[in-house]
Amino acid sequence: MSGPRVALEVFAKDLRLDLRSRDRLGHMAVFALLVVAMISIVVPASKTERLAWSPALLWVALLFTSLLGLARSFQSETEEGALALLVQAPVDRGWIFVGKAGASLVALIGVELWTATLFTVFLDVDWSAGPLACAGAGLLGAVGLAAVGTLLSALSIGVRFREFLLPVLLFPLVLPILVFASRITADALAGREISAQLWWAFSLYDWVFALIGYFVFDYVLED
Amino acid sequence: MVSAAVMLSVVAALAWLLWLAGDVTGRIGTARWVGGLALALVPVWLLLVAYYAPIEVAQGIIQKIFYVHIPAIIPTYFGFILSAIGGVLYLRTREDRWDQLAVAGAEVGVLFCSLMLVVGPIWAKPAWGEWWAWDLRLTMTLILWFIYVAYLFLRSFAFGSDTAKTYTAVYGIAGVGAIPFVYFALDLAQSATMHPTNPAREGLPAEMGRTVGVGMLTFIWIFAWLVAQRLELASLQARALVASRAETA
Numbered sequence: 001m002s003g004p005r006v007a008l009e010v011f012a013k014d015l016r017l018d019l020r021s022r023d024r025l026g027h028m029a030v031f032a033l034l035v036v037a038m039i040s041i042v043v044p045a046s047k048t049e050r051l052a053w054s055p056a057l058l059w060v061a062l063l064f065t066s067l068l069g070l071a072r073s074f075q076s077e078t079e080e081g082a083l084a085l086l087v088q089a090p091v092d093r094g095w096i097f098v099g100k101a102g103a104s105l106v107a108l109i110g111v112e113l114w115t116a117t118l119f120t121v122f123l124d125v126d127w128s129a130g131p132l133a134c135a136g137a138g139l140l141g142a143v144g145l146a147a148v149g150t151l152l153s154a155l156s157i158g159v160r161f162r163e164f165l166l167p168v169l170l171f172p173l174v175l176p177i178l179v180f181a182s183r184i185t186a187d188a189l190a191g192r193e194i195s196a197q198l199w200w201a202f203s204l205y206d207w208v209f210a211l212i213g214y215f216v217f218d219y220v221l222e223d
Numbered sequence: 224m225v226s227a228a229v230m231l232s233v234v235a236a237l238a239w240l241l242w243l244a245g246d247v248t249g250r251i252g253t254a255r256w257v258g259g260l261a262l263a264l265v266p267v268w269l270l271l272v273a274y275y276a277p278i279e280v281a282q283g284i285i286q287k288i289f290y291v292h293i294p295a296i297i298p299t300y301f302g303f304i305l306s307a308i309g310g311v312l313y314l315r316t317r318e319d320r321w322d323q324l325a326v327a328g329a330e331v332g333v334l335f336c337s338l339m340l341v342v343g344p345i346w347a348k349p350a351w352g353e354w355w356a357w358d359l360r361l362t363m364t365l366i367l368w369f370i371y372v373a374y375l376f377l378r379s380f381a382f383g384s385d386t387a388k389t390y391t392a393v394y395g396i397a398g399v400g401a402i403p404f405v406y407f408a409l410d411l412a413q414s415a416t417m418h419p420t421n422p423a424r425e426g427l428p429a430e431m432g433r434t435v436g437v438g439m440l441t442f443i444w445i446f447a448w449l450v451a452q453r454l455e456l457a458s459l460q461a462r463a464l465v466a467s468r469a470e471t472a
Binding site: 180 | 396
């Protein structure tokens, strides 16, 4: 089997698993609902203030929700020694990373669509001012979170206190995603022009971490 | 002249540490000289801070924190760079010495980074009127601190020594990859810049500049000595492990 084929198989397997058990997606959906409900209750009532706060709150809510899913991205592999078998696939293990991150990417996009809907319903966010820019920020954010999250989730497989360690490892590294994405969302919703520099930096970030993930995954999974 | 000595010291200390990591047991004797140099520099630095550097007109005596705060920058970055170099070399060669160098760099780097973050607010309160200004360089340093504290956590929580070595090397590389983006993002997110861009070029009195320079020299050699101690400890631990394994076998 060639590398891309292995990536595709891993990707399809994870997607099937997500759709069949619905554990990961279901938990993230309920968690997002809870977080957005809490946010809606405590955010100031005035419309302008809500609009000003929404982009940042949206991305913080997304970060916490995606953490929940990313932490579980290797759960099926750690059970019954599946990981040991998976790494025996005679291809560059970077492809396993691509498959896993791809499946997480799909899950994260689903979570983003769901959370955006919740923000529309509960906080009355109007996306019509810049739907394309918001979608672009969502896509770039999901790619970045999937890449960094998959790498760090794999790092924290064989580690004690992993539910504590994963956010500690993840948050400082994904801070740029939070800043870029909430800035783009805020500018788009307010109808301001978004600087090209921001898009470049965001895309570059995704590329850098996709490449780091691809190249170092061989070391991460070797034991 | 002092700034040339600082640059020379950074290069010399880096070269010495890389050489030392090659054979810690055989070469640790040289650490005595480095320790002696650091020890000789400390009283010079303190005397300069106390008597030579003038008391700043606007801020008064509190400004002397400057002579601890600024020099701590160099060992902080030095430590993180060592840890990145060590991590890459470890992944390529799988030799324990590079891993030991990486961890020693991160540990001592975190120590100096903490020192900088702690003394900064003590000075900022009287100088800027607030403890924590969330300005670009302050936030950047805080995020760096978070990354390397996470690195040390990962180190101590990973099962199995080879796994821990690989994982920390990988995280160190990811951390270095994130640093430029974090800087750009923070620059974008906050407009406040309280830190002077370059104190040396903004008309710092010569006495103050020289005192900072001597402080940097002192900190660089203290840093190098501490990293050497950490390397010696790691090599002793490795030897003890081998000995205890031989005993049980």
